[in-house]
Amino acid sequence: MRGKTTFKICSVWLDNEMFLSLRVRAPAMVSFLSSWSVFIFILEMGLGAFALDKYTAAVYEHSVILAESTTEPVSSEEALKLMNKNMDILEEAIKMAAKQGAHIIVTPEDGIYGFSFTRETLYPYLEDIPDPQVNWIPCTEPERFGPAPVLVRLSCLASDNAIYVVANMGDKKPCNFTDPDCPSDGRYQYNTDVAFDSQGKLVARYHKLNLFMMEQLHFDAPKEPELVTFNTTFGKFGLFTCFDILFHDPAVVLVSNFHVDTIIFPTAWINVLPHLTAIEFHSAWAMGMRVNVLASNTHLRSRNMTGSGIYAPDGPTAFHYDAKSENGHLLVAELDSRPSLSPTYLSALNWSLFATTIKPFSEEPNFTGVVFFDEYTFSELTKQAGNLTVCQKSLCCHLSYRMTEQQEDERYVLGAFDGLHTVEGEYYLQVCTLLKCGSTDLQTCGQPVTAAYTQFDYFSLSGTFSTNYVLPEVLLSGVQLAPGEFQVLSDGRLVSLKHTSQPVLTVTLFGRWFEKDPPHPYTHSRIL
Numbered sequence: 153m154r155g156k157t158t159f160k161i162c163s164v165w166l167d168n169e170m171f172l173s174l175r176v177r178a179p180a181m182v183s184f185l186s187s188w189s190v191f192i193f194i195l196e197m198g199l200g201a202f203a204l205d206k207y208t209a210a211v212y213e214h215s216v217i218l219a220e221s222t223t224e225p226v227s228s229e230e231a232l233k234l235m236n237k238n239m240d241i242l243e244e245a246i247k248m249a250a251k252q253g254a255h256i257i258v259t260p261e262d263g264i265y266g267f268s269f270t271r272e273t274l275y276p277y278l279e280d281i282p283d284p285q286v287n288w289i290p291c292t293e294p295e296r297f298g299p300a301p302v303l304v305r306l307s308c309l310a311s312d313n314a315i316y317v318v319a320n321m322g323d324k325k326p327c328n329f330t331d332p333d334c335p336s337d338g339r340y341q342y343n344t345d346v347a348f349d350s351q352g353k354l355v356a357r358y359h360k361l362n363l364f365m366m367e368q369l370h371f372d373a374p375k376e377p378e379l380v381t382f383n384t385t386f387g388k389f390g391l392f393t394c395f396d397i398l399f400h401d402p403a404v405v406l407v408s409n410f411h412v413d414t415i416i417f418p419t420a421w422i423n424v425l426p427h428l429t430a431i432e433f434h435s436a437w438a439m440g441m442r443v444n445v446l447a448s449n450t451h452l453r454s455r456n457m458t459g460s461g462i463y464a465p466d467g468p469t470a471f472h473y474d475a476k477s478e479n480g481h482l483l484v485a486e487l488d489s490r491p492s493l494s495p496t497y498l499s500a501l502n503w504s505l506f507a508t509t510i511k512p513f514s515e516e517p518n519f520t521g522v523v524f525f526d527e528y529t530f531s532e533l534t535k536q537a538g539n540l541t542v543c544q545k546s547l548c549c550h551l552s553y554r555m556t557e558q559q560e561d562e563r564y565v566l567g568a569f570d571g572l573h574t575v576e577g578e579y580y581l582q583v584c585t586l587l588k589c590g591s592t593d594l595q596t597c598g599q600p601v602t603a604a605y606t607q608f609d610y611f612s613l614s615g616t617f618s619t620n621y622v623l624p625e626v627l628l629s630g631v632q633l634a635p636g637e638f639q640v641l642s643d644g645r646l647v648s649l650k651h652t653s654q655p656v657l658t659v660t661l662f663g664r665w666f667e668k669d670p671p672h673p674y675t676h677s678r679i680l
């Protein structure tokens with residue numbers, strides 16, 4: 153009776169013979185059936201059904217081994233030897249990250265061969281990287297597009313460790329007289345980020361657009377901005393590189409138009425105080441643009457390169473800054489896969505709302521000073537607590553503050569800058585900043601300072617910005633971040649939540665007014 157019933161139910165889709173064989177080979181059949189039903193489930197529900205709310209990210213700050221010579225060309229064997237030495241170290245980091253459960257690891261810009269090349273001396277390090285649309289797992293088909301030992305090794309590291317791997321390397325693309333822009337050596341050379349999924353498949357290739365100064369001696373910028381994204385079960389990712397972060401294309405477009413959840417950001421970032429230190433600026437970008445950022449910096453003390461982090465829109469989740477040692481460092485932390493769905497996400501944010509609706513505070517005597525080559529208007533914080541406004545052109549900055557005790561030998565100013573920065577690149581800024589001066593001499597306000605002793609137990613900074621792209625920075629003594637100690641309100645105020653854990657170096661609203669940038673800064677700054 154029982155057997156008959158079973159048969160009847162099964163008979164809908166199993167004939168007699170299959171039923172018998174099912175009984176004989178039951179265990180194998182059961183597992184066949186369950187994997188088949190999982191397969192059906194995937195087909196029906198799509199990838200979204202397995203979406204993860206959270207994921208684990210890793211970034212590795214790599215102390216890059218540099219080439220002995222970047223002025224004399226080397227053989228491709230010698231080039232590969234150096235790249236393998238760097239990849240040996242990256243391999244250890246990738247294995248360690250995978251062991252800690254990371255879904256993805258990001259490694260730094262120039263992390264495989266370093267920098268300061270000429271076009272000719274860089275050439276042996278380059279590989280011809282195909283468009284990911286070719287659907288290629290280099291680890292399993294190493295010869296499909298000719299020799300590509302770096303791509304193959306990275307792909308195998310991803311599949312062997314079942315982790316997404318992002319690295320930065322060089323791409324070469326032959327060209328000729330049919331292309332009027334073809335460089336005279338008959339090829340384009342690109343600074344390129346590559347991403348492999350956990351099966352080792354090449355899923356993204358991004359050519360850096362905004363090349364930094366001398367980099368233009370050995371790399372070409374693509375003719376058009378490339379908007380590169382890829383989907384995973386733990387969110388949508390977009391990529392750009394280092395100096396790109398200062399500009400509209402492709403960085404802002406990836407967030408505003410392509411709605412990525414996480415930005416992958418390999419960098420070789422030179423720290424510049426007070427506003428452009430890696431951990432400070434990159435965490436502020438995550439907060440101001442309201443996305444996750446995985447920032448992996450090269451580590452090179454002699455060039456002031458340090459500072460990596462895993463940053464969320466509501467603050468840094470993990471960061472690393474080490475100006476003392478020559479060591480690399482792995483960071484691993486958990487993030488929301490889709491931060492825009494988080495209850496703390498600020499969906500409407502107007503950076504000028506508060507500042508344009510209040511009556512300006514009292515204006516105190518003001519003077520000018522220089523911050524990273526830009527001429528600011530400053531006003532000193534002369535009282536222990538107060539409300540102060542300082543303006544430059546169309547930007548007025550308002551500060552309310554209270555110090556617990558001001559050190560005799562320290563001076564703080566409120567500064568405003570509204571103008572085009574024109575030194576290592578051309579970009580229009582609107583900045584409101586509270587900062588500690590270099591000494592008691594007010595001429596030193598804006599110079600780099602790394603230590604402070606004055607404690608603030610309250611600050612609220614706002615500005616009459618003409619842009620809605622503003623990055624909130626808080627940097628504490630010792631070049632440290634202040635997670636959980638401040639917040640951005642939807643009316644554009646940057647306010648302290650508590651007495652900061654360390655004295656303050658700077659509290660800044662760093663605004664980028666993209667409409668005022670010179671057209672196509674990436675082609676204007678070309679020096680070749």
Ligand SMILES: *[C@@H]1O[C@H](CO)[C@@H](O)[C@H](O)[C@H]1NC(C)=O
Nearest residue numbers: 325326327328329330331334
């Ligand atoms: C010139 O370059 C184009 C595009 O890369 C290629 O299709 C063509 O074969 C090349 N022509 C010659 C003469 O090398």
Ligand SMILES: *[C@@H]1O[C@H](CO)[C@@H](O)[C@H](O)[C@H]1NC(C)=O
Nearest residue numbers: 199200380381382383384388
């Ligand atoms: C990512 O997923 C979204 C929504 O599921 C889809 O619209 C988009 O085309 C996908 N993008 C890529 C690059 O696969």
Ligand SMILES: *[C@@H]1O[C@H](CO)[C@@H](O)[C@H](O)[C@H]1NC(C)=O
Nearest residue numbers: 422423425454455456600601
């Ligand atoms: C590194 O930073 C220090 C302190 O700000 C500065 O004096 C030095 O010139 C910087 N070095 C480089 C290579 O930028």
Ligand SMILES: *[C@@H]1O[C@H](CO)[C@@H](O)[C@H](O)[C@H]1NC(C)=O
Nearest residue numbers: 502503504505508509619620
């Ligand atoms: C922000 O608020 C100000 C003042 O109400 C308004 O003029 C401006 O258009 C708003 N900006 C945005 C981007 O909504």
Ligand SMILES: *[C@@H]1O[C@H](CO)[C@@H](O)[C@H](O)[C@H]1NC(C)=O
Nearest residue numbers: 513535536537538539552553
């Ligand atoms: C600053 O202004 C606020 C109101 O905006 C006021 O409550 C506070 O007393 C003022 N602080 C000082 C020190 O003047």
Ligand SMILES: *[C@@H]1O[C@H](CO)[C@@H](O)[C@H](O)[C@H]1NC(C)=O
Nearest residue numbers: 515516517518529542543544
């Ligand atoms: C600067 O100070 C002068 C008086 O010293 C004052 O008239 C002016 O309004 C102030 N300007 C700004 C931008 O604070």
